[in-house]
Amino acid sequence: MERYKILEELGDGTCGSVYKAINIQTSEIVAVKKMKRKFYDWDECVNLREVKSLRRLNHPNIIKLKEIVREYNELFFIFEYMEHNLYQLMRERQGPLSEEEIRGMMSQLLQGLKYMHRNGYFHRDLKPENLLVTKDILKIADFGLARELSSSPPYTDYVSTRWYRAPEVLLQSSSYSPAIDMWAVGAILAELFTFCPIFPGESEMDQLYKICCVLGRPDWTIFPEARNISRLLDICYFEIMPANLSDIVPNASPEAIDLIKQLCSWDPTKRPTAEQCLQHPFFNVGFWIPRSPVDPLQLTLSSIGSKPNLELNLWDFGSQTDDCFLGLSLAVTPSASNIGMVHKNEGQKEDMMFCSGFQEDSKQSVFWSLFPPEDGGLSAPVESSLSLSFGTIPNSSSGVSQSTGFGIASLQSNMLDRPLLAMSSPFQQSHWL
Numbered sequence: 001m002e003r004y005k006i007l008e009e010l011g012d013g014t015c016g017s018v019y020k021a022i023n024i025q026t027s028e029i030v031a032v033k034k035m036k037r038k039f040y041d042w043d044e045c046v047n048l049r050e051v052k053s054l055r056r057l058n059h060p061n062i063i064k065l066k067e068i069v070r071e072y073n074e075l076f077f078i079f080e081y082m083e084h085n086l087y088q089l090m091r092e093r094q095g096p097l098s099e100e101e102i103r104g105m106m107s108q109l110l111q112g113l114k115y116m117h118r119n120g121y122f123h124r125d126l127k128p129e130n131l132l133v134t135k136d137i138l139k140i141a142d143f144g145l146a147r148e149l150s151s152s153p154p155y156t157d158y159v160s161t162r163w164y165r166a167p168e169v170l171l172q173s174s175s176y177s178p179a180i181d182m183w184a185v186g187a188i189l190a191e192l193f194t195f196c197p198i199f200p201g202e203s204e205m206d207q208l209y210k211i212c213c214v215l216g217r218p219d220w221t222i223f224p225e226a227r228n229i230s231r232l233l234d235i236c237y238f239e240i241m242p243a244n245l246s247d248i249v250p251n252a253s254p255e256a257i258d259l260i261k262q263l264c265s266w267d268p269t270k271r272p273t274a275e276q277c278l279q280h281p282f283f284n285v286g287f288w289i290p291r292s293p294v295d296p297l298q299l300t301l302s303s304i305g306s307k308p309n310l311e312l313n314l315w316d317f318g319s320q321t322d323d324c325f326l327g328l329s330l331a332v333t334p335s336a337s338n339i340g341m342v343h344k345n346e347g348q349k350e351d352m353m354f355c356s357g358f359q360e361d362s363k364q365s366v367f368w369s370l371f372p373p374e375d376g377g378l379s380a381p382v383e384s385s386l387s388l389s390f391g392t393i394p395n396s397s398s399g400v401s402q403s404t405g406f407g408i409a410s411l412q413s414n415m416l417d418r419p420l421l422a423m424s425s426p427f428q429q430s431h432w433l
């Protein structure tokens with residue numbers, strides 16, 4: 001790691017701290033993610049979800065993992081550097097984004113997702129903080145929760161940010177699909193117009209309530225395998241007057257409203273795929289004049305809300321090493337990434353080498369270059385390091401659970417002044433936390 005000079009901290013997430021750094025040899029600016037847990041051998045490193053998925057995904061709208069370094073049992077991911085995340089961008093903007101700008105970002109997000117889903121992965125934690133932006137380029141980041149589609153359900157080890165969590169996940173459906181990413185895309189699309197999260201739930205139960213307030217009562221039969229269907233049955237629907245989406249997102253065109261409606265469908269099978277979204281009329285409309293432009297001042301003043309808590313339930317833990325780590329790190333090191341913020345390709349050959357001799361030597365510096373030197377990777381040999389390189393990957397296309405388990409909630413105490421939609425929930429938070 002002596003080849004990199006740390007310049008500043010960019011974020012402190014659940015799994016690692018991210019720093020802006022410069023490669024002293026090439027002067028390239030990179031983002032270094034230092035993992036919080038120790039790694040005592042390479043097997044552990046290469047089995048990480050983030051490594052497994054990012055190694056196989058090479059797309060202009062997916063963040064590039066350039067290199068992996070293990071030094072003194074610490075693991076560093078070297079990523080291409082991006083200037084902002086989408087949350088910061090919304091926070092720092094003086095006025096609303098134009099529909100043209102939103103279209104540009106959404107189209108890139110959908111192209112990245114289309115490629116990811118086609119290649120057999122789903123992200124599972126899409127949120128504005130995980131979408132990185134430099135100028136008008138958007139890339140999907142943070143593959144710590146990514147899953148292979150071929151992996152078999154039940155997917156019970158899921159910890160994601162509540163506001164963007166699909167109903168089938170809130171209801172603990174034993175199996176779910178890439179449609180959970182499409183739900184998050186719908187929620188992010190709405191937020192890009194208003195700079196307010198559309199479903200700002202304060203607990204899992206409140207999250208379902210807030211969804212009902214916008215979408216109305218669901219058809220229970222959509223979730224035959226849901227373990228927590230009682231959460232829906234407990235809601236007093238006569239108190240709910242489903243909202244008109246164009247009142248909630250007043251500055252969106254009818255095409256945008258229609259796309260949000262389709263993406264945020266209760267029924268996962270009714271949500272369009274990323275590929276289908278890109279064919280939606282929203283991406284074919286020209287200039288749109290908002291019906292009632294959003295007043296940025298009003299947005300900023302509307303309210304101060306807390307960031308969604310990462311909730312951790314016993315059922316969130318899986319049997320894999322990294323799952324257990326994720327849980328433990330959440331418990332002892334709550335994410336503080338936003339403190340201070342206001343608001344296979346099949347059959348592909350991989351030339352991976354495992355060097356057992358190095359596994360026990362915690363002092364060795366081992367790096368693993370994922371891209372050839374001409375692609376910004378390493379160009380010079382590094383002393384006392386072992387380089388593990390892969391062949392280039394061609395771009396193939398451009399509350400508590402209802403169980404008796406413990407619920408650890410409110411791990412994040414950081415406050416954002418991210419404006420919230422004013423919807424009151426009849427549920428006492430304390431009842432559910």
Ligand SMILES: Nc1ncnc2c1ncn2[C@@H]1O[C@H](COP(=O)(O)OP(=O)(O)OP(=O)(O)O)[C@@H](O)[C@H]1O
Nearest residue numbers: 011013014015016018031079081082085129142335
């Ligand atoms: N390549 C990058 N370029 C610039 N900033 C980045 C990059 N990668 C991550 N960041 C910043 O660091 C933050 C945390 O990164 P990341 O989400 O990968 O960490 P994490 O530990 O998995 O976080 P989380 O708690 O969200 O799961 C991001 O929200 C972003 O602001």
